[in-house]
Amino acid sequence: MTEKTHKAIYAREIARRLDALIDWAIENAPVEEPALSSKDFYDVRKKFLIIASEGHPLYHEPEPAEGGAQYIPVTPAPWP
Numbered sequence: 628m629t630e631k632t633h634k635a636i637y638a639r640e641i642a643r644r645l646d647a648l649i650d651w652a653i654e655n656a657p658v659e660e661p662a663l664s665s666k667d668f669y670d671v672r673k674k675f676l677i678i679a680s681e682g683h684p685l686y687h688e689p690e691p692a693e694g695g696a697q698y699i700p701v702t703p704a705p706w707p
Contacts, residue, residue: 641679645672
């Protein structure tokens with residue numbers, strides 16, 4: 628399987644699962660007025676599909692040369 632084929636399959640699966648989640652959110656919304664519709668999720672769906680097809684990260688942490696932190700702690704703090 629080529630990388631391009633793998634990305635296409637991945638993007639289709641993301642779209643299918645996202646559509647299922649959006650359908651669930653619309654059906655189970657706690658607020659009746661105004662009712663949610665699929666139009667309310669247009670931007671979210673668009674961003675997910677861009678990320679799935681192009682592989683862009685959701686968030687880019689700036690490098691130290693770009694003004695970012697020199698050290699970023701990644702180990703979670705212990706439970707209190």
